[in-house]
Every structure is written in C-alpha cells, then in structure tokens.
C-alpha cells in the first residue's frame with residue numbers, strides 16, 4: 331500500500347478525550363476514531379490489526395474442532411436467565427415489541443443447540459462466534475477497554491457429563507493460553523466467582539491502566555479478582571480491659587480521618603458503620619475504619635442482587651444522624667466484618683449529631699447478629715491461604731472461562747436421553763475473549779514515548795519504506811522495486827511516498843509502530859539504505875539488493891521463536 335493512496339490520519343497532539351495510554355496512542359495514530367463516550371470507529375490500519383488478532387483466535391479454535399457461527403445481536407427481550415445484569419440496551423421495534431442488543435448471545439446459542447441435541451450421541455461439540463456485543467456501561471473512563479459496542483469472541487462447549495465438561499474446559503484453557511501467547515500477551519490467570527458459574531477463571535493483563543483490580547500473594551502465588559478475594563484475620567490473644575464507655579462531642583469532626591486525629595487513635599480502631607438495604611430491609615454493616623464494604627460479597631451472603639446503600643436523603647427522612655451512625659442502641663440487624671471481632675475499646679458513632687462514643691465494646695454495648703467477610707481486600711489484608719502480604723495490581727481482563735454446569739440447560743431445556751433411556755441435561759462451558767480488549771492490552775504493553783510498537787505478527791504492516799526525498803528518481807525507483815517485491819512475497823509493506831519532510835514521515839512511522847522500517851536516503855548513491863527495527867534504537871546500513879533477504883530472514887526468525 332502506498333501511503334498517498336491510503337486513508338491515513340495521524341494527529342500531532344495527544345487527544346484530550348482519552349485517559350489510558352493505549353487509547354491515546356490508538357486515537358493519535360489514526361487507527362481509532364472516537365465517536366462518543368465508549369463508542370469508537372476502527373480505521374483501515376486498525377482493521378488489519380483486528381483481522382490479525384481474529385485470525386490467530388480462529389486458527390487456535392479450529393485446532394480443537396470448534397466451529398464458527400454468526401448469531402444475531404438484536405433479539406427479542408424475552409429471556410431472563412441472567413435477570414440481574416442491568417447494563418442491557420433495550421430497544422422497542424415499530425410493533426411495540428421489546429427487543430435488546432445482546433451483551434452475550436448465550437440465549438441464542440441455546441436456541442440453536444436445542445435444535446440438535448436429543449440423544450447423548452449428539453454431544454460433544456463446541457461453537458463460537460466473533461461478533462459485536464452491546465453494554466450500557468457505567469464506567470466509561472477506560473476508553474477502549476470499556477466500549478459500549480465491543481467485539482468479542484464468545485464460545486460454548488456442550489457435553490453429556492461433568493467429565494466431558496472438564497475435558498472441554500481444560501482444552502479451552504490451553505487454547506486461550508496459546509492465543510494470548512501468539513498475541514504477545516502474558517495474562518495472569520485469576521480465580522473469580524461468577525454467580526452463574528461453578529468454576530471461573532479470568533485472564534488479566536497487568537497494566538497500570540487496567541480497569542480491574544487483582545490480588546496476588548507475594549509468597550504462595552494465590553491470585554483472585556479483588557471483588558472475590560477473601561482475607562485472613564489474625565486474632566491476637568492479648569487480654570484487654572474493657573474501659574468505661576464515654577460520649578464525646580467531636581466538634582463537627584466526622585470522617586474516619588478526622589476522627590483518627592481528634593481521638594489520636596489508628597483508623598483501624600474506629601468502627602465504620604454503613605446502613606445497607608437488603609431486599610428492602612435496612613441493616614447495619616460494621617467494618618474497621620480503614621476497610622471498604624464489598625457489596626458483591628454481601629450479595630452472595632444474602633443470596634440476592636437487591637442490595638443498595640440508601641442515599642443521604644433517604645436516611646435523613648428516616649431521622650438518622652447520617653454522619654454519626656453507630657451500633658449502640660441500634661434496632662437494625664447488625665452484620666460485621668470478621669476483622670471487627672478483634673476490636674476492643676473502639677470509637678463509633680452514637681446516632682446523635684456531633685457525638686461519638688469512645689471505649690465501645692461488643693457484647694457489653696451492643697450485639698452482632700453475624701460475622702462475615704464483607705470487606706474489599708486492601709493493602710492491609712493478608713493472603714487467605716498463607717497469611718502473607720499481597721500485591722494489589724491493575725489488570726485488563728482479556729478473557730474469561732467458566733464451567734456453567736447443567737443449570738442453564740435445565741432452564742433452557744437442552745436435554746438428551748442417555749444409553750439407558752434416562753433424561754440428562756447438557757453440561758455447558760462458556761469462553762470469552764475481548765477482541766478490542768486484546769488490541770488495547772497489546773498497545774498498553776508495547777509502546778514507548780514515540781508511539782506503538784506492534785509485535786510483527788499483529789502489525790498492520792510488517793515493513794514501512796520511507797523515502798527522504800520524493801524528487802530523487804533513484805530513491806523512488808528503489809523504493810518502488812522493494813515495495814513490490816516485499817508485497818508480492820506476502821510481506822505486507824507500506825510505502826510512505828508522501829511529499830512531507832523526512833522528520834514528519836519518520837515520526838509517523840514510529841507513532842503507528844510498524845516493526846521494520848527501511849529508510850532510503852542519500853546513501854542510495856552508494857546503493858545503500860538503512861533498516862531499523864521499531865524496538866531497537868540503532869539501524870543497520872545494508873546494500874539495497876540485500877535488504878529483501880535480510881527482512882525475510884528477520885520475519886522467519888520471529889515466526890520460529
């Protein structure tokens with residue numbers, strides 16, 4: 331491709347609409363155009379990258395005999411297996427039918443599979459599609475990582491028994507590993523608790539711009555999504571004397587930080603009291619002052635999705651002294667984090683404006699209905715397996731695999747008759763790769779201050795030829811010749827034949843990240859030109875007729891790695 335004939339659009343300035351490094355670079359380099367919050371267009375060079383990513387996914391899935399389909403993304407809004415998901419785009423058609431833009435095509439897959447499965451002999455098989463999905467995202471600040479219309483590879487395995495599901499799952503796990511390795515990504519595998527699954531693992535690429543938080547133990551290797559990480563509570567056996575409880579006027583100080591200064595105690599010796607509404611019933615949750623409430627854990631404990639933190643307004647209407655809430659004389663059921671068990675003579679709200687209690691003790695001053703692990707894992711939390719310190723890292727989730735079991739088959743009626751004529755239900759595994767997220771993660775992991783550095787097998791073009799002076803006949807002739815030879819031998823090459831200055835051209839090629847660059851300049855009078863790799867600081871000057879072989883060798887070397 332000649333650049334003068336291509337829709338090429340780079341920007342000099344960093345876009346101020348993007349907040350992650352990868353989004354900034356992808357927009358600046360003209361691979362991606364932002365249309366709206368969480369809505370982006372892919373331009374020609376990005377399509378080449380996406381095609382390369384999808385090619386790798388398809389090749390690896392074909393190796394395990396997974397077959398591709400394309401299913402609709404606009405469907406009737408009639409299913410409710412995942413009724414809790416509140417980020418669905420709903421659409422009304424001209425006949426007033428409720429439709430939706432799917433965030434997963436699971437329902438449509440089950441419709442399809444029901445057509446085939448009657449006998450145990452109809453199982454096993456695996457299907458997948460690579461298609462756009464839709465999600466009414468709450469958090470849009472992560473640019474391309476959290477798009478509202480996104481490209482996803484979504485696959486399902488169907489087996490007649492649990493053993494079969496285990497085999498399918500393990501195969502897919504290895505396939506995902508191969509795909510990510512070919513994409514130059516080395517994600518951390520993180521256990522997670524998906525509500526609809528028996529067993530789930532996520533593939534998280536560690537990156538400072540990740541939208542997920544993951545926990546990794548520095549000692550035993552325990553990993554978990556922060557939402558699901560539990561932590562060990564160390565209970566000291568020290569005898570403590572319960573001091574006299576006192577009501578103290580706090581002069582308007584009410585935040586944990588302010589109270590810690592006011593009372594001259596650690597934040598961990600103050601109780602954080604949070605009113606929650608569980609299935610419309612108010613309850614009081616207690617945490618150490620330096621901990622945060624994890625609503626996901628509460629949802630599992632109470633087995634409901636209907637949990638909310640009431641607004642200040644709602645609480646004031648109930649006559650509650652909002653910043654002074656506490657457990658003493660509280661009529662609500664009290665649930666406390668396990669860590670609270672270890673606290674004595676602590677500070678807590680008095681339910682009276684401007685006053686806090688000091689030297690409060692559990693049992694003597696109030697009772698707790700239940701202790702549970704309800705806090706978000708934090709930097710003070712200890713590994714649940716070995717009690718060591720853990721690191722909290724940011725990650726981009728690029729894939730997830732789940733054993734769903736046969737519960738969804740019972741719901742959707744995917745049943746079969748076995749060898750002895752008994753009814754059974756298909757065991758399902760579900761597998762997702764975020765294609766946009768992979769593109770984003772590759773750029774997050776492969777860039778420098780000048781721009782993107784594509785791995786050779788993902789790059790939109792493997793080679794860029796830059797001519798320093800487009801009025802120089804010999805330079806242009808040699809560039810044309812090399813461009814033709816590389817392309818006709820399957821090495822996709824971009825020829826920057828614009829009449830711009832050499833500085834502009836070199837900057838642009840660095841920005842879009844083509845892995846191999848050939849610069850044809852004044853040395854062409856001695857039949858020489860420079861070859862430079864994007865990830866190396868120095869180039870190499872070679873005879874112009876040796877350049878093709880040199881590049882061919884470089885690519886072969888890369889492919890054999």
Ligand SMILES: [Zn+2]
Nearest residue numbers: 547550713716
């Ligand atoms: Zn550990």
